Amino acid sequence: MTGEQAPVLEVEELQVDIALRRSTVHAVDGVSFSIGPGETVGLVGESGCGKTTIGLALMQLLPVGGSIVGGAIRLEGRDVAALPEDEVRKLRGDRIGIVFQDPLTSLNPTMTIGAQVAEPLVIHRGASMRVARGRAAELLELVGLPSPTKQLDRFPHQLSGGMRQRVSLATALACEPALLVADEPTTALDVTTQDQILELLARLRAEIGMAVLLITHDLGVVAGQADRVLVMYAGKLVEAGTTNRIFYETRHRYTEALLRSIPRMTTSREEALYSIPGQPPDLSRPPRGCRFAARCAYSTEECLAEVPPFVGPPEHVHACVHPVEQATAVGSQSQVAP
């Protein structure tokens, strides 16, 4: 999949700390992955696992107190983490675009839609406002906003949630970035609107050929969109592989538990839903060994001793001491009683 071509993004042993008043949270602890040109990689995990922090670190937009304390982020071969702020600013919105969960807070309420979509073109490409506005109308058409020229002078609050998300997509795509980071792009939307935005995202990917890092907690969204999936738990990747392998030949016990917790159309009312007991660990004092061990039905002494290394073929690696045996993988709703 990544094959011969140089990857657009390479993340190597990334470590991000967030300093709080009394403690330091190790939000991302040694994460490595890469994304090839035109490839869509899904990054999944629950709230607090560090997936959003990774997205923000790529953009160098970490919150106050947050800093990259180790590892490298290479975007088209350049180490973003080592660049000074004014160089990073040149990349942001140009080579790398971002779409956030809530378009009402990520769009500027005091700027017209035309001005927001045109802004990256004026800043990065030195386009005149007139030219940029014309291009903005084209971009709005590309993302399926009805009567785009009329929308240029409207403000974000005059649009619905789905339309606002289309506008933020248009803004992110203005300079045709090599990488789009989409952080929960459809979580705030209704299913019908979500469906329209996902279809749009798939079409744009095919047309523009950009790489996408799709950050989400929704395994259903990832299943339809991603070429490869990264599963994250408590600051670390636990499993990574092609989408089919992750869903149909699940190895890590956390991925398995996550998939089993989702009610399916076939889950009957009578059966209790599988649930993962307990809470994720406190990342200011991460546990030794496998971080999922405390909640895992299969954990043994061995799991607590040290962090399990990644094993498996390059297209599917996992870090689990007691992985799911292939024959009993959950993908096809088979029963795996703990």
Added chain:
Amino acid sequence: MSENILELRDIVKEYPVTSRVLQRRIAAVHAVSGVSLQVPEGATFGLVGESGCGKTTVGRMIVGLERPTSGSIVFEGRELGKLGLRERRRVQRQRQLVFQDPYASLDPRMRVGAIVREPLAVQRMFSRSERTATVRRLLDEVGLPRDAANRYPHEFSGGQRQRIGLARALALNPRLIVADEPVSALDVSIRSQVLNLMRELQSRHRLTYVVISHDLTVVRYVSDLIGVMYLGKLVEAGTSEEVYERSAHPYTAALIATIPLPDPAYERAKTHTAIRGELPSAIEPPRGCRFHTRCPHAQDLCREVEPPLRAFGPNHVAACHFPLQEPVEEKTAA
């Protein structure tokens, strides 16, 4: 199923839109436009639909936080609108609400014990020591540690806060709980813990639930009966099998088809955008069938005449001129 504990008869809720200058009523938001439904005792009724369809307003009317503009709500055989103040207060205990956002629905300056105790104080029930004992029992029941009573909401995770919300709703020993998006704010692994707890509580206390959600898989999992709302109207209702496996309304079918499932092969094969466009305005809802502006099967009739609810099975009704299933009367006639 057993007798109906709750019945909505043609309830309507309109909110006035006033002009800024003269404060005159210039229009109305038609939040709920004539919804009728029955909920049998001990059952779970799932109410689904997109944001702005009126499902939350229906829930708020059921628990008495809003009064219908017209129509009536019958609870345990008595019409709520006709009750005196004292009676209404007593009946109020029987219907409780669990909110969506466990971060916004608990007072951050109250200890958990006080939060769970508050309904008892408001209703002037029990002595002091009895209240303390009740709080302890409730916290136990929802699986919170004993010392939770003396802690503040911020010390708890989202899932635990939703347990606090459930304990508060249970304090008055209600017959009916309206849960508005009870698990939407929670992570997958925590979501199933709360859903399982709700199920346990239901069988232990013979509770009736009205679960409001936009998440169709969750609703399907918890509900015996399901109602689908679109722009203030109930467009389809029936048992969960009827609604999911034999959907009669194109809107229901499209909603179900758009849920992303954790199955890559299914997702890749899926054709997108069953429903185009945006939800129309509730101030001027479309004439005829309200769904006609987005419906792939819409014809002239749909733009002119509002379809009535027709029967498609023993419990199954839908309002569509060109349904995906044969209605019952026509079947028997043929």
